[in-house]
Amino acid sequence: MKIFTKIVLVSTVAVALSACGNLSTRDKSTIAGAGIGAVAGSVLSGGSGWGTAGGAAVGGVIGNQVGK
Numbered sequence: 150m151k152i153f154t155k156i157v158l159v160s161t162v163a164v165a166l167s168a169c170g171n172l173s174t175r176d177k178s179t180i181a182g183a184g185i186g187a188v189a190g191s192v193l194s195g196g197s198g199w200g201t202a203g204g205a206a207v208g209g210v211i212g213n214q215v216g217k
Contacts (some may be wrong), residue, residue, distance in 0.1 A: 175216035182212015 172180075186208015187201050194200020 173216075175213060178216025179209050179213040182215065183209035186211070 183205045187205035189208065190204015191197070191201040193204070
């Protein structure tokens, strides 16, 4: 069962990344900022859902502005 889970995970990541081929630099920066912000928010809030969502939102805004 673990092999099946790994195959599904790798397939999902491959499909998701293939959709990012035509994104602008600003879009990529926004996505990266949101990801980094979500991780930071989760760590700082001890795994709180609100902290993770807030970190993703703030990180996305910062990434968007950096990607200009």
